[in-house]
Amino acid sequence: MLVSKVLAKVKAHFSDQEGSHDWFHIERVWKMSLLLHQKEGGDKELIELCALLHDISDHKYNGGDFLKGGQVAKEWILACGGSLAIANRVAEVIPGISYKGAEVTEVRLPIEGVIVRDADRLDAIGAIGIARAFAYGGSRKRPLYNPNIKPVMHASKEAYLNSKTHTVNHFYEKLLLLKTLLLTNTAKEIANDRHVFMESFLDQFYKEWNVEH
Numbered sequence: 001m002l003v004s005k006v007l008a009k010v011k012a013h014f015s016d017q018e019g020s021h022d023w024f025h026i027e028r029v030w031k032m033s034l035l036l037h038q039k040e041g042g043d044k045e046l047i048e049l050c051a052l053l054h055d056i057s058d059h060k061y062n063g064g065d066f067l068k069g070g071q072v073a074k075e076w077i078l079a080c081g082g083s084l085a086i087a088n089r090v091a092e093v094i095p096g097i098s099y100k101g102a103e104v105t106e107v108r109l110p111i112e113g114v115i116v117r118d119a120d121r122l123d124a125i126g127a128i129g130i131a132r133a134f135a136y137g138g139s140r141k142r143p144l145y146n147p148n149i150k151p152v153m154h155a156s157k158e159a160y161l162n163s164k165t166h167t168v169n170h171f172y173e174k175l176l177l178l179k180t181l182l183l184t185n186t187a188k189e190i191a192n193d194r195h196v197f198m199e200s201f202l203d204q205f206y207k208e209w210n211v212e213h
Contacts, residue, residue, distance in 0.1 A: 003048045005080040010052045020136035021055055025123060029054065032119035039186040042111040049077065049090050050116045054097045064161055070094040099124075099174055099181075101160035102153040106181065118187035121178045126194025129175055130201055137167035144168065145209060171202060 007030075014023040033051040037044055053073040059066045070091035077087040093113040096106075097120055109117060124132065134144070143166040151172035154160035165173070179195045182188050 002077070002080055002082045002086070003045060003052070006049060006052050006076060006082075009076060009080065010056070013056075018135060018139045020132040020139065021058060021061070025132065026052060026055060028123050028128070029116065029119045032122055033116050036115045036119055036184055036186050040111065040115055040184045042115055046086065046089055046093075046112040047115055049073075049082075049086065050093045050097070050112060051119060053077075053090060054094060054116055054120060056094070058098065059157075059161060064158070066100075066157060067095055069098075099178070100157035101155065102173055102177055103155045104157050104160065114183045118182050118184050121182060122187055122190055122194065125175055125178050125191060126197050129194065130198060133170050133175065134167050137170065142167055145205070147209075168202070168205070171198060 010026060011023050014021075014026060017023070019025075030048065030051040033047050034044075037047050050073075053069075053076060055069070056076065057065070057069040057072040059069070062068050070093075073094045074087040074091040077090055078084065093109060093116070096109045096113055097117045099121070123129065137144070142164075145168040146166045149165055149169065151169045152159075152163065152165070154163065154173065160173075163173075175198060176195070179188070179191045182191055
């Protein structure tokens, strides 16, 4: 089965990746995508393949190539015995999944891509989203917070990618915006509690940062 072959290959590839974008992140996105599929429909095989391969060559790790992920996903599917037709469909979806900046226009995706993008964004908010944000920030040697550096609503994917900031800014530049960018009704419902949790976390963070009683 194609999905099983791709899953095994992806799991091995991400076994030593840092915690914000490791195999467990991909597994959660895959499982959430299947949950959304149950309510929202779409081609199950395409959804699973896109979920499993959505970070296969993430621009944050490959030197800033925003299209390479789709190309690598296509190569992997063909190597696992998939048809050219399904490989091309996955390759078209993958580049449109990742968030690229607050003021960057979102690309239109088929329902399968929308489901995976929503699932990926749900994993970027709530308790796990907070943990992932600080894990990624630590991997890039970013400070937790610097009150002198304000958030920026990036107008281009390049500006967002190359931003040098602190992790708390990431909440305002991405995480707190994601709830309004979700497109499926199921994802919107799931996002509510996670969004509130992030707001509560920030309130507590500032109290402790400012040494308030």
